Amino acid sequence: xxxxxxxxxxxxxxxxxxxxRAKTAxxxxxxxxxxxxxxxxxxxxxxxxxxxxxxKHGIDTLDNAQMADTLNYLWRKLAKRCKQYQSx
Numbered sequence: 001x002x003x004x005x006x007x008x009x010x011x012x013x014x015x016x017x018x019x020x021r022a023k024t025a026x027x028x029x030x031x032x033x034x035x036x037x038x039x040x041x042x043x044x045x046x047x048x049x050x051x052x053x054x055x056k057h058g059i060d061t062l063d064n065a066q067m068a069d070t071l072n073y074l075w076r077k078l079a080k081r082c083k084q085y086q087s088x
Contacts, residue, residue: 011039
């Protein structure tokens with residue numbers, strides 16, 4: 001995840017996953033759906049930042065529960081770092 005502050009008052013996301021990381025469109029779309037859904041549920045905890053999610057190798061081997069757990073962990077970590085950045 002990459003993030004930089006924005007002036008909009010709410011966070012935004014962008015998702016990218018290449019064919020190298022997930023061969024089938026089904027796998028790529030599943031990843032994007034999971035990211036969007038977890039973001040929708042966690043966006044009230046994240047300050048106003050533009051966030052880009054870049055999929056890494058092995059993302060297609062995770063099942064839905066593992067992917068959701070990993071994304072929830074990353075959202076918590078990102079929210080904490082963004083709040084630290086804003087207070088500094």
